[in-house]
Amino acid sequence: MSEYTPELENEDDETPKTVTLSRSQIRALEKKAKERDDLATQLAQLTAERTFIEAGIDPKNTQHQYFMRGYDGEITVDAIKAKATEAGFLSAPEPDAEQTAALEAGQRVAAAASGAPAAGAANEASIRAEMEAAQKTGGKEAVLAVARKYGAVLTDDYA
Numbered sequence: 291m292s293e294y295t296p297e298l299e300n301e302d303d304e305t306p307k308t309v310t311l312s313r314s315q316i317r318a319l320e321k322k323a324k325e326r327d328d329l330a331t332q333l334a335q336l337t338a339e340r341t342f343i344e345a346g347i348d349p350k351n352t353q354h355q356y357f358m359r360g361y362d363g364e365i366t367v368d369a370i371k372a373k374a375t376e377a378g379f380l381s382a383p384e385p386d387a388e389q390t391a392a393l394e395a396g397q398r399v400a401a402a403a404s405g406a407p408a409a410g411a412a413n414e415a416s417i418r419a420e421m422e423a424a425q426k427t428g429g430k431e432a433v434l435a436v437a438r439k440y441g442a443v444l445t446d447d448y449a
Contacts, residue, residue, distance in 0.1 A: 338365050345370035346380050354379060398441065 311319075339349055339358075345367045347354045357379045363369050374380040417440055424432035434444060 341365050341367060342370055345374065347374060 342349065342354075342358055342361075347358060347370065349355060349358065357374060357377065361370065361373065363373055371380060375382050417436070421433050421436050424436045428435075437444065
């Protein structure tokens, strides 16, 4: 029987104390430490799997299992969603109508600021010709309708 006798210091007392453990006690402590390490590993795996599920990855889907095994990024819902979408395992969420309208408005403003014609817009000469024709046939209201058609926002629209 081997004995291990570490010297432990008592925080309240300045004199060192000696603890004697038998080999079987040491083995029992080693076994408990290994069990604790195994449980910590299992907890980390379950936590990661839960995060994958929250991100939309199905652990029962064979393709998603490959993704889970190969994933080496940050274990957060947002990071997993981004990588899975980028890799084609998840589809990108469809923007709602409000987001789409805001994006299109931003693109029109950016295009106008750069001097580029609006997407689908006719050239200036054809717009002018259309406005002149509208003036001859329908007057002011027809001209304003043509202007609105090409994206003009008028003060009358806010009244």
